[in-house]
Amino acid sequence: MKAMILAAGKGTRVRPITYTIPKPMIPILQKPVMEFLLELLRQHGFDQIMVNVSHLAEEIENYFRDGQRFGVQIAYSFEGKIDDEGKLVGEAIGSAGGMRRIQDFSPFFDDTFVVLCGDALIDLDLTAAVKWHKSKGSIATIITKTVPQEEVSSYGVVVTDENSRVKAFQEKPSVEEALSTNINTGIYIFEPEVFKYIPSGVEYDIGSQLFPKLVEIGAPFYAIAMDFEWVDIGKVPDYWRAIRGVLQGEIKNVQIPGHEVAPGIYTGLNVAVNWDKVDITGPVYIGGMTRIEDGAKIVGPAMIGPNCWICSGATVDNSVIFEWSRLGPGVRLLDKLVFGRYCVDKTGAAIDVQAAALDWLITDARQTPPEHTPVERQAIAELLGTNAI
Numbered sequence: 001m002k003a004m005i006l007a008a009g010k011g012t013r014v015r016p017i018t019y020t021i022p023k024p025m026i027p028i029l030q031k032p033v034m035e036f037l038l039e040l041l042r043q044h045g046f047d048q049i050m051v052n053v054s055h056l057a058e059e060i061e062n063y064f065r066d067g068q069r070f071g072v073q074i075a076y077s078f079e080g081k082i083d084d085e086g087k088l089v090g091e092a093i094g095s096a097g098g099m100r101r102i103q104d105f106s107p108f109f110d111d112t113f114v115v116l117c118g119d120a121l122i123d124l125d126l127t128a129a130v131k132w133h134k135s136k137g138s139i140a141t142i143i144t145k146t147v148p149q150e151e152v153s154s155y156g157v158v159v160t161d162e163n164s165r166v167k168a169f170q171e172k173p174s175v176e177e178a179l180s181t182n183i184n185t186g187i188y189i190f191e192p193e194v195f196k197y198i199p200s201g202v203e204y205d206i207g208s209q210l211f212p213k214l215v216e217i218g219a220p221f222y223a224i225a226m227d228f229e230w231v232d233i234g235k236v237p238d239y240w241r242a243i244r245g246v247l248q249g250e251i252k253n254v255q256i257p258g259h260e261v262a263p264g265i266y267t268g269l270n271v272a273v274n275w276d277k278v279d280i281t282g283p284v285y286i287g288g289m290t291r292i293e294d295g296a297k298i299v300g301p302a303m304i305g306p307n308c309w310i311c312s313g314a315t316v317d318n319s320v321i322f323e324w325s326r327l328g329p330g331v332r333l334l335d336k337l338v339f340g341r342y343c344v345d346k347t348g349a350a351i352d353v354q355a356a357a358l359d360w361l362i363t364d365a366r367q368t369p370p371e372h373t374p375v376e377r378q379a380i381a382e383l384l385g386t387n388a389i
Contacts, residue, residue: 001111002109002114003049003050003115004116006052006115008098009054022059029246030306031257042072047072048073050102052078052079052101058088094205099190100198115187115189115190119234123252124143129187138191140189144182145228146183148181153175153178155172155184156183157169157173160180164223244301256283258286265283265284269289277294280297280298280300281298281300286304292310296311304321309327311329312330314330314331319335321338322339322340
C-alpha cells in the first residue's frame with residue numbers, strides 16, 4: 001500500500017534545531033522521528049512511500065535513501081530550485097500542493113493512501129483507521145484525538161456532526177469558544193478522487209484550503225477520534241516534553257537506546273566516566289564516546305548526546321544536550337536545551353552563545369578548550385545575569 005510523509009516544512013517553531021536539521025530528522029534519543037513513522041507504516045503494510053522534501057532536503061535523502069534498510073521503498077519529491085552557486089534552495093508548495101505535484105508527475109496514488117506529518121511520534125492502528133474510512137465511503141478522513149478542554153487552544157479543532165461528518169474547523173480557539181475537543185493530528189486518509197479538488201502548479205494547503213473546500217461542496221469527508229499515543233514535536237517545548245516522556249517511560253513505543261549501567265542510567269558505547277566520582281540521578285541517557293569528568297553532576301530527566309564533554313564541577317539538571325557539545329568547569333545547566341551555538345530554555349527562548357561570548361560554556365568538543373580565568377568567567381556570567389545558564 002502507498003503513503004506519503006510530509007517533510008518539506010522549515011520547522012520554524014523548532015528553531016534553532018531546524019537551522020541545521022530538518023524537522024523529520026530531529027532525534028528522539030539518537031533516532032530520527034521520521035524513522036518511527038516508517039516503522040509504523042511498514043507494520044501496517046504501507047511499503048511504498050513518497051516523501052516531499054524542501055528545507056535541508058539532502059539531510060533526509062542521505063539518511064533514508066531508497067528505504068531498503070527500513071523495509072520499505074522511498075522516493076522523494078523535491079520542492080525548490082538550484083541557485084546560481086549550485087545549492088538547493090527549498091520552496092515548499094504546501095502540503096496539498098506537494099501531493100498534487102507527485103500525482104501530476106505520474107499518477108502514483110491509485111488507491112486508498114495515508115498522509116502523515118513528519119514531526120510526531122504515533123502508535124496509531126492504521127489498519128483499523130483505513131477500515132473505518134472505507135466503511136464510510138469517505139474520500140478524505142482526518143484522524144483526530146480527544147484532548148482535555150483546557151488544552152484546545154493549542155491545536156486545530158475539528159467539528160463533526162452525529163455521523164462523524166466534518167462540519168467546520170477552529171484554529172486554536174479559546175477554551176470558551178471551542179465547539180469540540182477533537183484535534184487535528186496531521187494524519188489523513190485519502191482516496192485518489194481527492195485530487196479533483198487540488199489545483200496544479202500553485203501552493204495549496206491541506207488544512208487551510210483543501211479541507212474547507214471539501215466541507216463547502218459537501219464531499220464525503222469524515223473524522224474519527226481514536227485513542228492512541230501522539231507526541232507532537234512541532235515546537236521546542238513539545239520536543240522537550242517528548243525527550244522527558246521517553247526517559248520517564250511515559251512514551252511506550254520508544255525504547256531508550258544503549259545499555260542500563262545502573263537503575264535509570266543508560267549509555268551508548270565507550271562512555272568515559274568514573275561512576276564512583278560523579279553524581280548522577282536518573283533517568284539519564286549519555287551518548288557514546290562522551291566524557292564525564294570527575295566531580296560532574298547530572299540530574300535527570302536529562303539527555304547528553306554522543307561525543308560530548310562535561311567538565312569537572314559542571315551540572316546538567318533537567319536538560320538536553322546535543323552531540324559535540326562541551327560544558328566548561330563549574331557551569332550549571334538548568335532546564336536548558338543545548339544545540340550547537342545555541343542554548344534554549346524549555347519555553348523556546350534562545351541565547352546565541354557565540355554572540356554572547358560564551359565559548360567557555362559550550363564549544364564544539366572537537367576543539368581545544370578555551371582558556372578563561374575565573375574572573376573572566378564571572379564577568380561573562382554577570383553579562384547574562386546568572387551563572388545558571
